[in-house]
Amino acid sequence: MAEKYDALVAKVRDWSNKPEESTVPNSVIQDCLDYSTDEAYRNLRIPPLENTVYYTITSYDNPTADTYTAQAYSVIPVPTDLTQFVYIRTQEEGSIASKVFDEKTDERTFFNIYAQKYSRNNWMRKGNDIYIHPQLPVGTVLEIHYYRRLPALNTLYSVVPANYQMNVADNMQYYLNLSDIDNGTPLYVTSTNAYSTVDEVPEGISYTTKYFIGKEVPNWLRDNNERLIIWGALGNLGSYLNDQVMEQRYTTRFITDIASLNKEEKFRRASGGNVQINFNSNDLI
Numbered sequence: 001m002a003e004k005y006d007a008l009v010a011k012v013r014d015w016s017n018k019p020e021e022s023t024v025p026n027s028v029i030q031d032c033l034d035y036s037t038d039e040a041y042r043n044l045r046i047p048p049l050e051n052t053v054y055y056t057i058t059s060y061d062n063p064t065a066d067t068y069t070a071q072a073y074s075v076i077p078v079p080t081d082l083t084q085f086v087y088i089r090t091q092e093e094g095s096i097a098s099k100v101f102d103e104k105t106d107e108r109t110f111f112n113i114y115a116q117k118y119s120r121n122n123w124m125r126k127g128n129d130i131y132i133h134p135q136l137p138v139g140t141v142l143e144i145h146y147y148r149r150l151p152a153l154n155t156l157y158s159v160v161p162a163n164y165q166m167n168v169a170d171n172m173q174y175y176l177n178l179s180d181i182d183n184g185t186p187l188y189v190t191s192t193n194a195y196s197t198v199d200e201v202p203e204g205i206s207y208t209t210k211y212f213i214g215k216e217v218p219n220w221l222r223d224n225n226e227r228l229i230i231w232g233a234l235g236n237l238g239s240y241l242n243d244q245v246m247e248q249r250y251t252t253r254f255i256t257d258i259a260s261l262n263k264e265e266k267f268r269r270a271s272g273g274n275v276q277i278n279f280n281s282n283d284l285i
Helices: 003-016 024-041 105-109 220-224 226-239 243-269
Strands: 050-056 073-077 080-091 122-126 130-134 141-148 176-178 185-189 208-212
Touching: 003 024, 003 220, 003 226, 024 226, 024 243, 105 122, 220 226, 226 243
Parallel strands: none
Antiparallel strands: 050 141, 073 130, 080 141, 122 130, 176 208, 185 208
């Protein structure tokens, strides 16, 4: 059960002053919440939405075998939850400093070895892939820092052995709620391990069948700034109801809150030191 999410849907209904589900079905409110979170992710640039992933280059990522040619490059997948890149760099290895890919090019410039580039370390995005030049040796670890979309507001942890804590009481599990056979998903628990199926339990080892439902995955917007997505949902709901006053009122609040959060982050970044910005004019000045 998604308790916080269900409570959020109920709050939007209360604020809309539309208690009848025949007038506003829950599915419409859920859609409005999805639309507002999507808009928030596209516009918010704040620390709770930052994320870092690491990717290790394999031979599959190097479509050109000759690493010494100017055309050689590496290709890696774009993180599925990405909304905007912050930086891409290699991890430091001993005395070797990290390599920062600080020039993003268009496709034509990237592939044209005669096009002017101010840095040898450049990259581009093409579809769902990141192209990086120069080609990276197999085993290189890339650090990708970016702004992301969070999991859906009603996402639950999966009932899998990895989410079951052996040394924690069943009613105190971090990621799972104890349930029953009619509602939950079974795990087969021995004295040392948990398994997804009976067939995985070692022969001759006794086990107990326990049923669980996944707890809600944390979501910063829902848990720490629900007001923002409530404003956005109500604005979308006003559009659904053809209530222009409601739509304008809450859309304005939604936009104002996003601008306020972004402005707060800009002040935070600028405080405590000097801010330097690098700019490439491409010989225009």
